[in-house]
Amino acid sequence: MKILHIAPFFTGGVGIVAKNLTYALSRLGNDVVIASPANPPEEIRENISTFYKLRELVLKDPLYAPMFALINKNIVEKIIRDVKPDIILTHGPLTLLASLIKTKIPWFSVVHGTYFNELKYMWQHPIRGIEKLKYWLSIGTTYHEDMEIYRYVTKKRNIYLVAVSKRTRQELIDAGVNPQRVFSVLNGVDKNIFKPMDKDKNLSILEKKYGVEVDNERLLLHVNPGAIKGTHILIKSIAILKKILKDRVMLLVVGNIGPSTYRSYIERLVKEMKLEDTVKFIGRVPHEELPYFYNIAELTIVPSYSEGAPLVIPESLACGTPVVATEVGGNSEYLRLALPKPDKYLVEIKEYDFSKTLAKKIGMALSYRAIPNIESIPSWFDIAKIYLKLFREKS
Incomplete structure (x- = not known):
């Protein structure tokens, strides 16, 4: 053809x-x-x-x-x-x-x-x-x-x-x-690039290239931040988690944040909530290096207000990392394909500030520790x- x-x-x-x-x-x-x-x-x-x-x-x-x-x-x-x-x-x-x-x-x-x-x-x-x-x-x-x-x-x-x-x-x-x-x-996803890898080796690569240092924290990942992606809601959720979880958590934010007034708001929010040691901004990363981040994370968080079919979700799942995501676009389709009890990972947006609901879902997912069915991801x-x-x- x-x-x-x-x-x-x-x-x-x-x-x-x-x-x-x-x-x-x-x-x-x-x-x-x-x-x-x-x-x-x-x-x-x-x-x-x-x-x-x-x-x-x-x-x-x-x-x-x-x-x-x-x-x-x-x-x-x-x-x-x-x-x-x-x-x-x-x-x-x-x-x-x-x-x-x-x-x-x-x-x-x-x-x-x-x-x-x-x-x-x-x-x-x-x-x-x-x-x-x-x-x-x-x-x-x-x-x-x-x-x-x-x-x-x-x-x-x-x-x-x-x-x-x-x-x-x-x-x-x-x-x-x-x-x-x-x-x-x-x-779909390129399974030759996005696949399970050795966590320690990836940590070593990211420490040298991006200064990522992890010391017994529960590592969370957020890729492609922005207002439409709910980054500000996620940071509020991290502040809630920090108070209720016994374990320490760290959030890696990968990608540039814009526009400038939104970026300023995010930076101010992190300071006000005393999350400087908990939220790490990595900046832009080449697409082919994202598997290093997915493979060191315990969870990837996609708290978007609107989506089509975000590539972040199948990429993370193909690397063996579960995803907590809002019920918009194709998010639920991907999670229902790959995760047992996907409802534990899906967040329904009932109000603009859904940070408490998101924090609860992240805490539940961290305790559940599901293993994605990589073969089911297209x-x-x-x-x-x-x-x-x-x-x-x-x-």
């Missing part, structure tokens, strides 16, 4: 999905052609037959998708004539291209999330001033524009959406998207086979 994959970039969560899907689809014997404004990473370059450069944009959502479609429409039309693909695969609202180009070739677009839940909570996040206004406008406008695009394109016979979780699919349907044009497929090859089945059904 010849697949034209229109990828916006190869960085961040969307980029990791684009890269791994490309690799798996090509290794399964398909002819994958990439069209992107970004150069394909080295890992997939030798597996694709052709690369077409698209025009780059410095714009952000909500302007990115419509402008991308307009300035790249003629280029993509020419690529389709040259390549003659069986299937066209793209991401999110870039599916707008499908409505601008007349072709009978089936189009699929991966929807990585909807911001549906974030609309409920974004007003209360501790972000200040102009940054708060920018955040509100970006999230609100992006959500409504994306839903309008999805409603419009799924009226067409040959355009389909692939939501990254069942909950995301339902959010699309609730927003008025044609349910017969929306499917759900979880994200690899990217498992996921690519599901995509191929969809492609064949619709082509």
Whole structure:
């Protein structure tokens, strides 16, 4: 099967999905052609037959998708004539291209999330001033524009959406998207990279490179912090745990924190709660080094207000580390696949500040000590086979 994959970039969560899907689809014997404004990473370059450069944009959502479609429409039309693909695969609202180009070739677009839940909570996040206004406008406008695009394109016979979780699919349907044009497929994980490793060896690596020193603490991990990720709620939970647990705990926060007013709030919160020796900020870490952190942690915490299908969860589970997560997006799907008694690890958000509930769940999970069923976590090859089945059904 010849697949034209229109990828916006190869960085961040969307980029990791684009890269791994490309690799798996090509290794399964398909002819994958990439069209992107970004150069394909080295890992997939030798597996694709052709690369077409698209025009780059410095714009952000909500302007990115419509402008991308307009300035790249003629280029993509020419690529389709040259390549003659069986299937066209793209991401999110870039599916707008499908409505601008007349072709009978089936189009699929991966929807990585909807911001549906974030609309409920974004007003209360501790972000200040102009940054708060920018955040509100970006999230609100992006959500409504994306839903309008999805409603419009799924009226067409040959355009389909692939939501990254069942909950995301339902959010699309609730927003008025044609349910017969929306499917759900979880994200996968590269099990060659994310796997159980020797804990002591990893501790030694992280001590040398990132100054991580552990002295009998119960080690917790939080990756990709931010307001939407509930980092401030987690820090409040750590303060509660510190008072009620007999054992010492340490929280490692991996990733950059923004915007600046939110970062300042987090730093102030840590000081006010006297958690300077308990919460350690690591900063940005290359994606391929995350397995070192997952393997030394006793638990990974994902207290997000909104998600699609966060890669953190299958990555952590594939390394053998259980996850405590909120019941949003695909979080519960992953935990129900891999953990015995998953309800012990799932946190229902009933109010904005759910720190007490989260602390209780973390304490319960630390005492339960479940071992994830690594085999049940889907690899990217498992996921690519599901995509191929969809492609064949619709082509």
